[in-house]
Amino acid sequence: MEYMLMYYETADDVACRADQRAPAYWAGWNAYIGALAQAGIIVKGDGLMPPATATTLRVRGDKRQVQDGPFTDTKEQLGGYFVIKVADLDAALDWASRAPCASTGGVEVRPILPPPAQA
Amino acid sequence: MSSSHAAIQAERAARESYGRLVAYLSARSHDIAAAEDALADAFATALEKWPESGVPDNPEAWLLTVARRRMLDEWRHQSVAAAAGEELLLLTDELIEQAEASAVPDERLNLLFICAHPAIDAAVRTPLMLQTVLGLDVARMANAFLVAPATLSQRLVRAKTRIRDAGVGFHAPRADDLPERLQDVMDAIYAAYGTGWDDVEGADEGRKGLTREAIDLGRTLVALLPNEAEPKGLLALMLFCEARTDARRDATGRYIAFEDQDPARWSLDMLAEAESHLLQAARLAAMGPYQLEAALQSAHTQQRCGAPVRPAHILALYDGLVHLRPRVGALVSRACAVAALHGPEQGLAALAELKADDAARLESYQPYWAAAAHLEAKAGNIAAARNAYQRAIGLCSVPAIKDYLTARMLALPQ
Numbered sequence: 001m002e003y004m005l006m007y008y009e010t011a012d013d014v015a016c017r018a019d020q021r022a023p024a025y026w027a028g029w030n031a032y033i034g035a036l037a038q039a040g041i042i043v044k045g046d047g048l049m050p051p052a053t054a055t056t057l058r059v060r061g062d063k064r065q066v067q068d069g070p071f072t073d074t075k076e077q078l079g080g081y082f083v084i085k086v087a088d089l090d091a092a093l094d095w096a097s098r099a100p101c102a103s104t105g106g107v108e109v110r111p112i113l114p115p116p117a118q119a
Numbered sequence: 120m121s122s123s124h125a126a127i128q129a130e131r132a133a134r135e136s137y138g139r140l141v142a143y144l145s146a147r148s149h150d151i152a153a154a155e156d157a158l159a160d161a162f163a164t165a166l167e168k169w170p171e172s173g174v175p176d177n178p179e180a181w182l183l184t185v186a187r188r189r190m191l192d193e194w195r196h197q198s199v200a201a202a203a204g205e206e207l208l209l210l211t212d213e214l215i216e217q218a219e220a221s222a223v224p225d226e227r228l229n230l231l232f233i234c235a236h237p238a239i240d241a242a243v244r245t246p247l248m249l250q251t252v253l254g255l256d257v258a259r260m261a262n263a264f265l266v267a268p269a270t271l272s273q274r275l276v277r278a279k280t281r282i283r284d285a286g287v288g289f290h291a292p293r294a295d296d297l298p299e300r301l302q303d304v305m306d307a308i309y310a311a312y313g314t315g316w317d318d319v320e321g322a323d324e325g326r327k328g329l330t331r332e333a334i335d336l337g338r339t340l341v342a343l344l345p346n347e348a349e350p351k352g353l354l355a356l357m358l359f360c361e362a363r364t365d366a367r368r369d370a371t372g373r374y375i376a377f378e379d380q381d382p383a384r385w386s387l388d389m390l391a392e393a394e395s396h397l398l399q400a401a402r403l404a405a406m407g408p409y410q411l412e413a414a415l416q417s418a419h420t421q422q423r424c425g426a427p428v429r430p431a432h433i434l435a436l437y438d439g440l441v442h443l444r445p446r447v448g449a450l451v452s453r454a455c456a457v458a459a460l461h462g463p464e465q466g467l468a469a470l471a472e473l474k475a476d477d478a479a480r481l482e483s484y485q486p487y488w489a490a491a492a493h494l495e496a497k498a499g500n501i502a503a504a505r506n507a508y509q510r511a512i513g514l515c516s517v518p519a520i521k522d523y524l525t526a527r528m529l530a531l532p533q
Contacts, residue, residue, distance in 0.1 A: 031509045094516075
């Protein structure tokens with residue numbers, strides 16, 4: 001089954017990217033991504049620029065509302081995602097637990113919606 | 120009496136007799152879920168009544184009587200089939216006698232065997248045991264086993280339905296089945312403990328949330344089967360690992376590998392208890408894998424305390440272990456023992472052999488990469504060591520061990 005692993009990071013995690021902790025921060029992710037790649041389970045995935053760079057758009061009636069910042073204002077923000085192909089949810093959770101942000105923010109694991117059956 | 124006192128009494132009764140009562144009730148009805156529901160009601164009633172009426176002389180019998188009444192009500196409500204009704208009448212009489220007499224007979228052993236029955240999915244055996252015998256709640260177990268609570272609940276419900284509907288026998292296995300069935304019970308208990316392979320330097324400790332409960336189950340099994348050697352081996356193994364819990368972390372929470380631990384911080388009581396179980400097991404003269412694992416723990420421990428344990432003897436124990444049970448954790452540890460005796464190149468060769476056999480599994484097995492990194496570094500293959508540390512870090516889910524492995528990697532010569 002395919003699962004999307006959504007990596008939620010704290011503001012402090014995001015801050016790590018730009019301060020003196022950056023080498024350790026990236027080393028942690030590189031090790032994790034390397035392990036995912038070597039296991040041959042990656043379908044696709046990306047890291048995202050910090051949440052401060054986000055812009056959110058809503059259309060209400062004929063009005064477009066453009067908002068500076070991410071969709072929801074929560075303590076943890078989406079930092080990146082991978083779609084992986086593994087046997088079951090247990091295996092997906094194992095991989096989620098290894099992510100650097102699992103011990104600071106969290107990882108949301110969701111099955112990918114299968115394509116609709118052909119009529 | 121204060122309500123908090125009654126609550127403490129009820130809790131104590133719960134811990135001490137929960138498994139006994141579930142075992143006893145479900146042995147007659149073959150319906151674990153119904154037994155648990157009835158008992159939950161009985162405990163709730165106790166919390167309500169005891170603060171006013173006082174704790175009864177025999178709380179277990181009291182709980183049993185109330186639970187039995189609940190089960191009867193429920194059955195009447197569902198108007199179950201005649202055969203079950205007869206069983207029920209039998210149950211009623213027997214239980215009334217029991218309530219008047221003293222202790223409820225201990226049928227937890229049967230319950231353990233049922234939970235680890237081959238007809239039950241192996242992944243659910245351990246949680247089923249913890250829930251029925253010790254009364255652990257799903258949320259706590261879900262964290263320890265890294266599954267979603269809703270998923271675990273569903274699996275437990277399915278397993279209990281299967282036990283009821285498939286007619287899994289509520290009796291001890293036949294003598295010729297016993298060794299295999301007992302192995303399943305012990306494996307399920309050890310799975311609750313998590314793995315204890317900290318003889319592989321920097322290996323992931325795995326899921327350590329339920330160690331005390333696992334040891335409780337181990338003690339129960341030893342008490343229920345006093346003439347079997349392997350349960351004693353299993354209990355000894357868990358106690359050896361548990362004795363080192365405090366020494367595995369420094370004051371700031373950093374991970375300390377086995378070879379750097381301060382033996383003064385090991386629990387002497389637990390080590391002594393472990394040695395004594397291992398000795399009693401040896402007297403029964405029935406060697407098995409859990410005893411070998413415990414013997415290895417004993418050897419490692421004594422070696423660290425300065426006793427002259429020869430690397431060749433340690434390797435011989437591993438050879439025996441992997442001969443009986445060629446599990447990947449033991450095979451990786453054996454490679455480290457080969458290195459201790461014949462040098463890191465030989466250890467790496469042993470690891471390479473494993474990889475040739477089961478590459479897919481080892482790709483994502485953290486202790487393999489932690490061991491490989493350690494041995495490559497010892498052999499002077501710095502680039503290979505760095506690569507292996509990277510893999511181990513990427514596969515590790517325990518932050519303290521990630522930090523430890525990262526520090527080891529950064530300490531490699533440039």
